[in-house]
Amino acid sequence: MVQQSHFSSKIHRSWTTRLDSKKSRMAGISSYMNGKFIPTDKIVDPLQTLILPGDKVMLESVQKQADFLSRSLAQVDPKIVHDLHIIVMAIGRPDHLSIFEDGIAKKIDFSFAGPQSHRVSQLIEKGVLEVGAIHTYVELSARLFCDLTPNVCLVCAEYADRDGNLYTGANTEDTPSIIEATAFSNGIVVVQVNEIVDKLPRVDIPGGWVDVIVEADRPFAMEPIQTRDPKDITELQILTAMMIIKGIYAPHQVTKLNHGVGFSTAAVELLLPTYGAQLGLKGKICKNWILNPQPTLIPAIESGWVESVHSFGNEDGMQEYIKARPDIFFTGADGSLRSNRVFCQLAGHYAIDCFSGSTLQIDAEGNTSTVTIGRIAGFGGAPNLGSDAHGRRHSSPAWLSTITSDGPNVHGRKLVLQVVETFKAGGVPTFVPQLDAVQVGKDAGLPVAPIMVYGEDCTHIATEQGIAYLYKSDSLEERKEIVAAVAGVTSVGLSVSRNRVNELRRLGKVAYPEDLGVNRGEAKRSLLSARSMKDLVAWSDGLYQPPARFRNW
């Protein structure tokens, strides 16, 4: 028998407070509802009933933004709805912040601030914005199932049918994970849709998971954030890309990878059908991609390099091309992309061999950050992709190739490559003795500095000067020398002697173009398989339709 003294700690409470609250909130808006539907011009009042002060409210926003709902939230009466705890992947819109200035919201947990990063810094300084934490995307998704479960989520889809089933189509992104965390914790799921239709092209979210649907005043906002015009790729970037292919991807046999957004990695993609093919690497590297459908990948796909692409989100203009290439992309029965940020980040953490991305600053020890003075930008997915997965247990040639010691308990690691030029526009050095992030973190009262990729996780740095093989360093001191050896004439670069650099090159811990047999004279734009958006369209047989801003024809 249980001792009576133990039983005395049993408490008496309702165990259905979230469910009861949901029922009462939903009852409060019944006069607005026709089935699950609320008229477009009536949404503000119901939001004031559905959302209670202090609630955790998740707003959907990365590429796809529930902008009608966030604009509507900005119109609620702060006397009725206040002190909200906002959870948002990307602070992408002015209204995401105006709700703080108006007293509707108080605290925020987020992953990326992008264009709003300057204002975020200012609002933190003013005490208007209380930051819970800055996350990597998938980490914020994870917390939805643990200690940041939303009371209400405001998300978006392309279509709903009359039963409330949703079609998210190519831009599925975070919608399934946000809704799952909310719906299965008796939270309230509010969805804006572009259109209510009789029959969906496919069902992405079952209607039973959805509480309220409203047709938006205009289609949800979208950003083609991954598109890079080949015309802007420089010859220095081409040189760096050649070194990446010959000095990293080939010797490490990188078959599964992610590329961040940037011109240098776009150059790598565009060099595969030319330079990569000359080196005889087709079928040996760059086969399985974790990547949004970036147009600069088209020539590599069309020349048979690519076996598969799984995507975080969609990229505008790629719809028809994707539909015609279902062997490569993950698509639904309707032919359009099924993206999914959580699964894609998961694959980017655990399945791939290599992450290659750019950054704004690198310090002497190889730590990197995109946070610079006055801007708290967040990192999106980079820390997840750009870190070694200590839980990984499967091997691949690339993963094993990083082992530099003997011993019974050795293991491989993910290749994490940071690609930069030694100086940014305006002659600002990329390599710095200490990251701005350290000061920014102190000023904003963050408990640790907002570092994007830690030096301990960074295996390679590529600059126009050469490749730094950081994973080969046998001490922190040597790691610093290896970083300096590719840092050009920055103060960090000047801290290592030419003799020492030559020794590191002999040891294979640093490689300059001539060490790799990369001919600087070959690094011409003519080596790119596509040099313009028009070239990409031609490669795609006219299926890729660039957004207007990328067209000059």
Place this chain on the structure above:
Amino acid sequence: MVQQSHFSSKIHRSWTTRLDSKKSRMAGISSYMNGKFIPTDKIVDPLQTLILPGDKVMLESVQKQADFLSRSLAQVDPKIVHDLHIIVMAIGRPDHLSIFEDGIAKKIDFSFAGPQSHRVSQLIEKGVLEVGAIHTYVELSARLFCDLTPNVCLVCAEYADRDGNLYTGANTEDTPSIIEATAFSNGIVVVQVNEIVDKLPRVDIPGGWVDVIVEADRPFAMEPIQTRDPKDITELQILTAMMIIKGIYAPHQVTKLNHGVGFSTAAVELLLPTYGAQLGLKGKICKNWILNPQPTLIPAIESGWVESVHSFGNEDGMQEYIKARPDIFFTGADGSLRSNRVFCQLAGHYAIDCFSGSTLQIDAEGNTSTVTIGRIAGFGGAPNLGSDAHGRRHSSPAWLSTITSDGPNVHGRKLVLQVVETFKAGGVPTFVPQLDAVQVGKDAGLPVAPIMVYGEDCTHIATEQGIAYLYKSDSLEERKEIVAAVAGVTSVGLSVSRNRVNELRRLGKVAYPEDLGVNRGEAKRSLLSARSMKDLVAWSDGLYQPPARFRNW
């Protein structure tokens, strides 16, 4: 214009081979189909048509097992279907291996072998089984979206409706992620259901994602693998649990956590309402759980310690209790659990502060493994839960409490605790100079030794002797001394001098019960809030209904 020479690399191929193959396979079974349905006694022939030699075939199996489909697969003609590449989370059934002996399958990628681990070792040795790799669960899920995308998946659900929508109910587990990877890559989704019904309690998977449904000959197999009977908890385990609460959870302020399956962590759960309450820790530790609905958590829930539980899978007997406690568990509109292994593992990697689990061996450097001679068991979820998440960027008091140095770039880490007794049953030492895994890995031709938790990730070890604070070590040598200090009279334990141990205790790098103020005399079974299954039933107000094997009344 694109240079003509570049365009010459454009290849001409079909880009719809997977879709075409799917259409042709589905057409081949049309005579068996009534809508999406195939009669129970006709499934073997269609499987022979749907599955082609060399296919990647995913079998669902952890707690919930698509056993009707795996038994049916074992009946296909190896002359027709052979050389399959099987992907399975857990090798849980004899038929998972007989298909290799019969020549139907050739290669396997898996995460856990459990009761089949001995036979797995034998089949590898005989060359019958070719192992792709041994994974952690979530890592294998990740590869489904990258380089291990199934051609066909064989999964299970409780019910299907006439439109093919699925109800997975409490045992959702891996079904959504397996189906998503297969359905959106033009693979074929085959589902066994316990029953076909007119109306589902809720829709877990939309019918549009499903190709073939068959009613199984009997309900899918289930294992209550997480249930531990309190009657089997020993006083040594209680002593260890007291040290974990007072020496780890309290000082580190562990609020978000996962417990592995084991009696020592069950003891921690059962001590919260008694010992934990005496220490005044209620509301301060152990609030948000990533855990299957383990019955030993009931007293902590009933006494108000627990705010939330998200689960990998279900646990038999807990259905009515879960339904009555929706504030705590993630449940659907029908009141039953919504588990989801991928999301739960994700939260276990990125959201929690602490993983506590047991193991079979620990080496002198703190590496651990459950692989022992003659058995390749795999690790399930442990490597993912039991590793530091280098991509994590949010702070918590627990995470920050592990920082032991100054400097601008420091960061916290996850607490990874391994709980063991210094000797196992039969006087076999748990602490060993070198893990058996090293030899097993060599014998099986694995590229690296199958280590479960690496010493570099393990922050604490708890034994009946005391707590080792490995994260405080300032060198590998010191880490070895700290491990030895809690290793009792094993050869590892005897390698450190008593003087050195006393110094480590003074430095706070090791703590014995008396250092923590834990009274050995208090470590009695009477301190457990429940000492039997009957006690757990009483705590649950009769809602918990233990499976027959756990009942003696």
